């Protein structure tokens with residue numbers, strides 16, 4: 689069934705011209721049922737009451753069970769990567785259940801900053817990936833902060849080659865975990881020491897060195913493979 693992201697689940701919903709065009713492409717007609725979700729975990733049925741060139745109007749129906757989320761929200765803190773690599777990370781990590789994506793500037797980050805246009809694109813990518821993976825939650829993508837601004841936690845995990853601890857052995861859902869993944873050049877020893885002092889455990893992702901865009905997905909994949 690077609691799913692549409694809306695700002696609020698309210699009695700009468702007017703869609704953007706873009707969504708209206710999409711519904712016409714799908715050959716939907718008044719009376720057809722779609723699903724609407726608010727990006728924060730609520731999902732409902734809605735019936736199409738009007739569809740013309742620029743406008744689509746829906747009437748809200750019954751709430752439905754949204755796809756289950758992880759027991760606590762999972763945050764991915766990922767170093768700034770160049771080209772389309774962040775786009776790929778946002779898309780796949782949304783499919784893998786992340787709730788927040790915190791971009792990080794680090795000593796060896798591939799690029800020093802990221803523009804507003806790129807941030808907006810990452811938001812759209814998260815929205816599309818949530819729609820495709822049937823999630824009713826759209827992860828938020830937060831503008832970059834320095835690694836030193838990451839708060840203390842008891843459930844932080846930093847992927848660092850050469851570590852021996854395993855994420856799934858330490859994971860405890862009493863607190864939402866924060867997973868930290870580095871740039872192509874890795875983290876400096878000072879950065880690792882700082883994260884350790886804030887409660888982050890250095891963890892392994894196996895004996896091979898993964899690319900910077902692969903490592904976040906291995907962290908999230910390890911959690912997803914526990915069946916949550």
Ligand code: SAM
Pocket residue numbers: 846847848849850851868869870871872873874875891892893894895896897898899900903
């Ligand atoms: N020479 C860099 C180093 O030794 O850290 C390699 C960096 S790697 C290309 C990019 C990031 O992916 C790392 O900072 C780390 O967060 C993660 N990573 C890659 N392979 C890993 C592994 N086998 N175990 C843990 N983390 C890994």
